[in-house]
Amino acid sequence: NAGVTQTPKFQVLKTGQSMTLQCAQDMNHEYMSWYRQDPGMGLRLIHYSVGAGITDQGEVPNGYNVSRSTTEDFPLRLLSAAPSQTSVYFCASSPGGGGSSYEQYFGPGTRLTVT
Amino acid sequence: AQRVTQPEKLLSVFKGAPVELKCNYSYSGSPELFWYVQYSRQRLQLLLRHISRESIKGFTADLNKGETSFHLKKPFAQEEDSAMYYCALMSNTGKLIFGQGTTLQVKP
Numbered sequence: 001n002a003g004v005t006q007t008p009k010f011q012v013l014k015t016g017q018s019m020t021l022q023c024a025q026d027m028n029h030e031y032m033s034w035y036r037q038d039p040g041m042g043l044r045l046i047h048y049s050v051g052a053g054i055t056d057q058g059e060v061p062n063g064y065n066v067s068r069s070t071t072e073d074f075p076l077r078l079l080s081a082a083p084s085q086t087s088v089y090f091c092a093s094s095p096g097g098g099g100s101s102y103e104q105y106f107g108p109g110t111r112l113t114v115t
Numbered sequence: 116a117q118r119v120t121q122p123e124k125l126l127s128v129f130k131g132a133p134v135e136l137k138c139n140y141s142y143s144g145s146p147e148l149f150w151y152v153q154y155s156r157q158r159l160q161l162l163l164r165h166i167s168r169e170s171i172k173g174f175t176a177d178l179n180k181g182e183t184s185f186h187l188k189k190p191f192a193q194e195e196d197s198a199m200y201y202c203a204l205m206s207n208t209g210k211l212i213f214g215q216g217t218t219l220q221v222k223p
Contacts, residue, residue: 042121043213043216050209090158090159102205103164104161104211106158
């Protein structure tokens with residue numbers, strides 16, 4: 001299993017540009033999430049999905065869109081990039097449910113710089 | 116409000132010294148708590164969860180409901196323990212809430 005994969009690894013955008021960060025998992029997990037990691041702020045949840053066709057907002061959703069058309073894929077779209085979106089973005093998946101199913105499996109991250 | 120607080124950004128200890136990474140939470144009800152670790156150039160991974168009361172790589176964490184704490188401890192730090200550590204709480208809506216993270220630096 002490849003686990004959780006993310007592309008690209010690095011990206012530089014100009015203010016106002018749009019782009020999509022890709023995330024895929026091959027573990028048949030129902031739950032998928034996007035986080036951003038900023039110094040001193042920890043990991044903050046952007047959007048999450050509890051299954052194909054179902055998405056919801058996390059703590060910091062403004063400026064980002066998601067969709068979940070398949071169980072495997074959960075892309076994150078930046079609509080109009082701003083310097084405040086400079087961050088490291090992590091995608092994660094988990095089986096869902098209770099107990100040990102709460103463990104989240106993380107992708108390697110995408111480092112995004114907006115100039 | 117459901118919240119996780121890690122008061123230390125950086126904890127620096129010498130090899131062989133005891134380590135305690137602090138984590139406090141705010142949650143009404145029975146919390147599900149976790150410690151995640153991110154080693155240099157590796158992805159974030161689960162270290163341990165309170166529900167299984169396990170010891171991983173010599174680390175333990177005990178839930179103290181009275182003090183609303185879930186501190187991570189290890190009696191003798193090793194250089195390979197140097198990493199970023201995150202405490203996390205499962206919210207009542209199924210979302211994982213992370214603390215700000217603590218960088219552990221173990222000096223030789």
